[in-house]
Amino acid sequence: xxxxxxxxxEMSVQEAETVTLSCTYDTxxxxxxxxxxxxxxxxxxxxxxxxxxxKQQNATENRFSVNFQxxxxxxxxxxxxxxxxxxxMYFCAYRRPGxxxxxxxKGTRLSVIA
Amino acid sequence: xxxxxxxxxxxxxxxxQEVTMRCQPILGHNTVFWYRQTMMQGLELLAYFRNxxxxxxxxxxxxxxxxxxxxxxxATLKIQPSEPRDSAVYFCAxxxxxxxxxxxxxxxxxxxx
Numbered sequence: 001x002x003x004x005x006x007x008x009x010e011m012s013v014q015e016a017e018t019v020t021l022s023c024t025y026d027t028x029x030x031x032x033x034x035x036x037x038x039x040x041x042x043x044x045x046x047x048x049x050x051x052x053x054x055k056q057q058n059a060t061e062n063r064f065s066v067n068f069q070x071x072x073x074x075x076x077x078x079x080x081x082x083x084x085x086x087x088x089m090y091f092c093a094y095r096r097p098g099x100x101x102x103x104x105x106k107g108t109r110l111s112v113i114a
Numbered sequence: 115x116x117x118x119x120x121x122x123x124x125x126x127x128x129x130x131q132e133v134t135m136r137c138q139p140i141l142g143h144n145t146v147f148w149y150r151q152t153m154m155q156g157l158e159l160l161a162y163f164r165n166x167x168x169x170x171x172x173x174x175x176x177x178x179x180x181x182x183x184x185x186x187x188x189a190t191l192k193i194q195p196s197e198p199r200d201s202a203v204y205f206c207a208x209x210x211x212x213x214x215x216x217x218x219x220x221x222x223x224x225x226x227x
Binding site for chain 1: 144145147149156157158159162164170203205207209210211212213214215216218220221223
């Protein structure tokens with residue numbers, strides 16, 4: 001079974017600084033998808049960024065980028081120019097090909113210090 | 115923007131009562147997922163449907179939980195009888211296509227006293 005591990009239960013960053021959240025996963029599949037979701041106190045699950053395993057290029061979305069290391073099964077999220085609104089729980093998730101269920105990590109709580 | 119709609123947003127009830135949570139997936143999405151979020155277990159899959167047919171409900175306690183899709187616009191998750199350990203946030207998500215991400219509803223926060 002696939003597993004997702006987020007080794008940092010909590011992280012903090014100064015406003016305008018950069019922070020990296022770590023995620024590792026275990027799978028025997030060669031094709032899959034990886035996601036980062038943000039959950040603010042409102043409890044919405046907001047998709048931040050996704051990566052297809054067959055793509056070597058790291059995904060970017062504005063201030064958010066990933067470092068995808070397929071051989072190491074690592075998928076970290078970098079948030080640049082951190083803003084107060086970035087404070088939330090961040091979940092790393094894995095999905096097999098097709099419209100299949102997500103497997104989530106336990107999450108990292110990010111605090112942004114003004 | 116199209117959204118997944120979940121009702122109720124919050125539910126507080128006493129142990130032993132029946133609880134029904136509802137989900138309206140995004141129109142055209144053929145796959146519906148139910149996840150449960152707790153502090154201890156995190157986010158875990160309860161069940162999911164494709165084209166209204168159940169594909170996997172191995173995450174659900176079978177004796178008290180049931181999930182159905184009466185039609186393509188409605189998915190339900192029922193707990194009968196409810197227990198305090200069922201207290202959690204229950205998310206519904208829907209999706210379609212091989213490469214598209216799932217879209218989540220805002221969840222139902224369930225508190226069983």
